[in-house]
Amino acid sequence: MDEADVPVFSRSPSELLRVGPGFELAAVDTGSTPGFAGGKAEGKTLLKASDQRLSELQERLFAQSRGGARDAVLLVLQGMDTSGKGGIVRHVVGAADPQGVSHHAFKAPTPEELEHDFLWRVERELPGPGLIGVFDRSHYEDVLIHRVHGLSSREVVEARYGQIIDFESSVAGRGIRLVKVMLHLGKDEQGKRLSERLDRADKYWKYDPGDVDERRFWDEYQQAYQVMLDRTSTADAPWFVVPADNKWYARIAVQELLLQALEAIDPQWPPAHFDVAAEKARLADS
């Protein structure tokens, strides 16, 4: 396809979707497609067309780290069940070389993890230099499910917002660029997606009766997300709320956010750390 035929964002998702002061989650239309005029077909075309760019930038980022650069990217994915976190990993991050990706899905903490501070297991999964890290759920569960179900006291949860800000500031200071994404799904759309999992034998494995239990706490979760966004969207580590009823839109939006993070790093091929002429002579002689 001609480059001229590839649809583009009319305005950048990193501006349009960024959570700033006064942001209201309830005011977001989960079926909207901010900054993108096209539909599903155009979205798929853009996703495919940008795969190569993502792959190239990832390779440069990786290469740069071999020259000593510390830069990395960390994509944090949060969202209600069925909001499409897995699809982002498969269809967006999947374009990058597996060698350059560090993926981790956070589940209910293990007994060992529970013996430590809630950030302990997160620290251990941070991407090394040159890598694109992906967190499918994260330390934010400790202020989401913990707040909704009172798994920790209100005081403990309140303290965590500040601890998270400090932690992420330190992470950013180490050269890890954070891209925090909330996939914002409508309740009706979740109902449809859960229903589909019950209609198709090849989808049963994705269904968990616990998802319906959690669904009953929909409003409480929305409130917990709102507080989280208010308290932890910082200059170092901003939140982006991505309308997620259209999977194709969520994918191109997150792809664009990742591309912009990589472009902001602007990774460079590292110079030779050896004498090229001398090595050519040694090679010829070997």
Place this chain on the structure above:
Amino acid sequence: MDEADVPVFSRSPSELLRVGPGFELAAVDTGSTPGFAGGKAEGKTLLKASDQRLSELQERLFAQSRGGARDAVLLVLQGMDTSGKGGIVRHVVGAADPQGVSHHAFKAPTPEELEHDFLWRVERELPGPGLIGVFDRSHYEDVLIHRVHGLSSREVVEARYGQIIDFESSVAGRGIRLVKVMLHLGKDEQGKRLSERLDRADKYWKYDPGDVDERRFWDEYQQAYQVMLDRTSTADAPWFVVPADNKWYARIAVQELLLQALEAIDPQWPPAHFDVAAEKARLADS
């Protein structure tokens, strides 16, 4: 493209490339393309056409594990520098969902790793149920570089072949299907590939002066590989020697080996572990 237009292997790489009794590494033409009559263009077409099949089988394998199945696959990649291990990961394994892949590149052991038996760090990186594991280098370095450079005594190295067989037999017994691949490169082709890394500024980062040092031990490495193949190609965990001068061929051959391993497992969507009708009612009510 019509399915009828996709080129195919005339004979299976898993038969043609498998290391059996009497196998002679030196007799393999590293520029050959066993079982495939086409050239580079046809090879690329086949690679692309089979991506979807690999992705589907991987998803089934993953899904099956959620139902309790223990099956996994482990692709072990060995080969001289520049033999294309990284390209296999990027272009073959890259077709699968990053969530279903567990990739590990083994480097020189850390001080902690050196305090343990040579298989200790390998055990820790084995793929969990439902995953495709990929080892870029492996425990075989402990009978390759160790043998060539005498990093361990000959007695220790000799003992390791048996330890490896026992270990892999236990691994296979746990449901991990091993696919061990030696990417077999010609010395001239290696010279060209190293030379290219010295000619292109965007390839410098892949060049290591130590590669030329190792190249001087070419014959010793070929001997160490021959012994390794003789001693550790078992029914549980066979070796496949893949001619690797043609990157496109090595990729379709390894893709085919992976596909066959997955097809042998024949992973199935797990049945619902809940009452579908009851869940539909609960969902409708939520």
